[in-house]
Amino acid sequence: MVEATLGKATPLAAEELHKIHAYWRAANYLSVGQIYLLDNPLLREPLKLEHVKPRLLGHWGTTPGLNFIYVHLNRAIKAQDLNMIYIAGPGHGGPGLVANTYLEGTYSEFYPNIAQDVEGMKQLFKQFSFPGGIPSHVAPETPGSIHEGGELGYALVHGYGAVFDNPDLIVACVVGDGEAETGALATSWHSNKFLNPIHDGAVLPILHLNGYKIANPTVLARLSREELESLFVGYGYKPYFVEGSDPETMHQLMAETLDRVIAEIKSIQREARVHHNSHRPQWPMIVLRSPKGWTGPKEVDGKKTEDYWRSHQVPLANMARQPDHVRLLEEWMKSYKPEELFDENGTFVAELAELAPTGDRRMGANPHANGGLLLKDLRMPDFRDYAVEITKAGTTIAEATRVAGRFLRDVMRLNADTRNFRIMGPDETASNRIDAVLEATDRMWNAEILPEDEHISPDGRVMEVLSENMCQGWLEGYLLTGRHGFFSCYEAFIHIIDSMFNQHAKWLKTTRHIPWRRPIASLNYLLTSHVWRQDHNGFSHQDPGFIDHVLNKKAEIVRVYLPPDANTLLSVTDHCLRSRHYVNVIIAGKQPALQYLDMDAAIKHCTKGIGIWEWASNDRGSEPDVVMACAGDVPTLETLAAVDLLRENFPELKVRVVNVVDLMTLQPETEHSHGLSDKDFDSIFTTDKPIIFAFHGYPWLIHRLTYRRTNHKNLHVRGYKEEGTTTTPFDMVVLNDLDRFHLAIDVIERIPKIYYTAAYVKQMLYDKLIDHKHYINKYGEDMPEILNWKWRYYGSDGDQTPLQHSGTDTNPSQEGAEGTATRG
Incomplete structure (x- = not known):
């Protein structure tokens, strides 16, 4: 255990401490304003009921902690020129991330109508959780976000997905203690066994213990210090503890701790890269214990609020029925002293604004959080070169996914230098017959390796772990930061990630209509070991219903392909890997089966999609x-x-x-x-x-x-x-x-x-x-x-010419990237 303690020389000088605290006050003020205010943004007249939103929607409890972390990360980024993005795991921390991107200037750059003045602040407040505005969580509309948090549990796995093959990137990942109770998050701590410090970046987990969920205490917050330390040491981390409620002390502790953990991350990476030593280190993490609803009302109507679950959402409600709450809200907001933070025009004062990084170093402007800016096309082999030779339809036998595996192997080889393509799967690469990829790369593994182990190494780019949630989360983080990937899974058990697919599809739909968001590579599923060939595993393995779930989503986002043989699977796979901003679902068998179309016929058939x-x-x-x-x-x-x-x-x-x-x-x-x-x-x-x-x-x-x-x-x-x-x-x-x-x-x-x-x-x-x-x-x-059944030919000579293709071209239009052989 490493407890943050202050030595004689504190890391923050008096003036810097004063400014950092003021910056935090500004972020908290803007956060409260978003939840409550419709007008009078700087309280330059007495607060009245008509200044308050009629429907109060939002979450305060986690927000001051998120703001506290953000301002300290800003300090570290600026001092050390760090390339860093911020993932907010606590689901409804939206006010804090919007407030901080507004203070650093990125929000107004993306949304010029939300200017850094009184009128802009009024619009900033009004739009939050308001019709025609923005959601209460860290949504796609929020600059710097790659993680919406609509469903809890995926912050950490998204963070690791983002840093794979991103050697200079640090993801500061805030894990809420409520979120930490989910199965997906509990498993995600093991992602450090799949991280190579030579060519991957680093994740800095920050476990934010504020003690409560919506109405109950959280498990991790009620563990003893020793038990909590043992848990994370067992996971392979080196935990640093920052605990307290006094702002001045906490600022000093957090600044000192961040300096230490960033120095450790750099030391680990330097050692690995200079000596080419990929051995798994003990990565640092921070456990931040602070009050829920920190700096908010301590009591409301005689009931404890700060440092309790009552601060989770809106501490002061029922404004119309309880007019005294309007007065309490005004006192709360004025406690942040907005007159010291914003000038006459409502602009953040310059001496505080300069604490934030500039340009792309601002976490709201980092291009890794808008991955389409960094996306480069894959180098692709010609899929036609892998064709199964067909002389008569319905007489040749082949294994479709094994054929596709050879194609994927060479996609992996061609992109080895750029390291922008990975394959995910829950321990099924060989089972799903795409194991030819292991001729090009190993499975990634950075835990103990035994002499008899095959195809595992710290340099592998096939990601296998027996958790569909982790595979999906890694791939989402990888795609959202500008890379390409492929997810192979048993058809029945892809249902495990139904809700994760749901969240990603919603992200794609929303970002399609946000002008500054750039399209990312498609999320590609290969579902095999499917319902009709799970005869040996039985009823539990027999379910084709993922298609139904996918087709609930908007037509502009989802595509479902059912190639009947190997050559059509090659054509479809090539197309999907070239596509952008879709979820592509390919369903194909892995068993030896009859083949029908030669490559020319397959291309034409897939181009039309039906024939x-x-x-x-x-x-x-x-x-x-x-x-x-x-x-x-x-x-x-x-x-x-x-x-x-x-x-x-x-x-x-x-x-x-x-x-x-x-x-x-x-x-x-x-x-x-x-x-x-x-x-x-x-x-x-x-x-x-x-x-x-x-x-x-x-x-x-x-x-x-x-x-x-x-x-x-x-x-x-x-x-x-x-x-x-x-x-x-x-x-x-x-x-x-x-x-x-x-x-x-x-x-x-x-x-x-x-x-x-x-x-x-x-x-x-x-x-x-x-x-x-x-x-x-x-x-x-x-x-x-x-x-032994095969297709019999009928005709006057008993030998009809087999491949006259698909008849009339009923829909000749083609969408998508040039060179593809399937519709968009």
């Missing part, structure tokens, strides 16, 4: 009797096998096969930029013919996307209907009525001209389902005719 597979259809030149649609690799296989059964038994039946790669094409063009026009949709799906749609996920999602289409009444969707167990791969589709036999029966039941003559075929199909059950129960694997 008729002419080589599998027989309706050219006539109207189809039925449209067989599919989205996803296993649904595509079962659809083609069903078509094979129909073609064999009903050669006169006209069948059109439609494959969907880009799920968003199903929406109308008025709802999504990738959506087909009604005219093009009707051209593909017809206006009156049955549509049998085999879908990877829950069936109702397809209905949701197409309910406005002309032929929706004839659309019948098969998909996952929450039936699963430990069984065989084919039995998984049988359990959910997605198999070839059920699909063929669906066609028979919906086409009147064959319904009665097809009775024997229908009976044969049901018999096949019975045979299947008996066979798997006896042998434990699928029938040979299922395991």
Whole structure:
């Protein structure tokens, strides 16, 4: 344990102490003003009820501590020319960060209408938690922010993600003691085992113990000093304690402690970089214990407020019903002596303003907090070079993600020097068959390494930890500070980060409409080990519902791709890595599977996102009797096998096969930029013919996307209907009525001209389902005719030319970066 104690020579001289305290008072004053005031910003007339907002929304309790930290970081940045950003973990500390960026000048630069004068201050106060204004938390609108804090738990993991491959950056990460109770934050302390001091920056965790959450004490605040020290030493940190409530003493303690920990960080990095020693050090951290609601009202209506949970939100409320609270608010705000802080024009006095850093060294202006400013394109290999050779569709076997892994390996190699690309995954890089990347780099690991360990080192850029939350948080921090990444995960367990995806998608949507925010690289998911091939792991591993969650977000942000084979997966992956400011979800299987499209056909198919597979259809030149649609690799296989059964038994039946790669094409063009026009949709799906749609996920999602289409009444969707167990791969589709036999029966039941003559075929199909059950129960694997099925060619010569691609180009427009082969 290192306790901050003052020696004979205090770090702050009297004048500097006076100025720093005044700066802190100014930040606190502006914070209170944002929560309460609608007018009279400098209290130059007696405060009246009409000067106060009618609805008081905001959080005071954590704010003075955040302000205290900010002013001391400013001192350290300016004194040592540090490259530093600030992450505020306490969720609703928005008033403090807005106040500090206003004082340092960045806020007015980004928002000229919020000028540094009386009128600007009035607007600053009014906009906070006000219609048409800004949120109460540290939102995308706040300069210097990469962490919104709408959901607690991710401050520290975002901080570490930001400093990976950023050797000169220090992230000062304030962890609230309420936030510290979350599982994600508790795990995030282990991020120091994935940090290499040679080529990574540093995170300075500042655990802010103010004792209380909304209405309860916090766990860490009630631990003894010794217990708290043992906890963080066990995590691998060197904790420094700054504790108290007397401002003068606390300023001196904080200044001294910051000087010491910054010197330690620099010493660690110097030792590592000069001697090329990446051995994991004991990184410093600060435990700041200060009163909740510090400097606010000590009591309200006879009840303890400062240093208690009652200061968490708005200490003085019910102004209209309790007029005395208006007087108390005025006394509180005047205790900061605003007349000493702001001149006649309402401008922050120059001798205090000069305490802040200047230019990009201001934390509100640091370009790392606006990562699009620093973003550079990846160097990309030509994805066509990794193509699976196809001579006849539906006859070649390959593993789609293994093929994509070789492409990702070379993306990693080409960007080794710039170190701006990392792959994240919860211990599944090999399991998901993208382990070719380990030929280019190791897994990152800076804990103990044993001689028998394989592919782990402190220099690795594959990030594996068995926490989807940490993988997601690291990647978000990495992307938000201007780099690129890729997240591979089992489909069922990507749900663990549902709410994190939600927060990131909201960030992307909001920043798309903030002019000074620059677009960042897309967040790319590869979801594999998916629902249809989790037969061995059972029901707990079978869930395709992440797609439904993603499609709740705005069309300008989300993209979902279901490539049916390796070449389409290559095309989609290349596109997603080149894209900007989206969340791209790719769902592809890892098991050996039939391949359908050569690279030329794959590019065309992915560019359009949807198309008729002419080589599998027989309706050219006539109207189809039925449209067989599919989205996803296993649904595509079962659809083609069903078509094979129909073609064999009903050669006169006209069948059109439609494959969907880009799920968003199903929406109308008025709802999504990738959506087909009604005219093009009707051209593909017809206006009156049955549509049998085999879908990877829950069936109702397809209905949701197409309910406005002309032929929706004839659309019948098969998909996952929450039936699963430990069984065989084919039995998984049988359990959910997605198999070839059920699909063929669906066609028979919906086409009147064959319904009665097809009775024997229908009976044969049901018999096949019975045979299947008996066979798997006896042998434990699928029938040979299922395991060995391949596409059969029909035609007068028995050998139809296989790859006539996707039919008419119904939507030829292409979005996105030049060189990509998939729509934007």
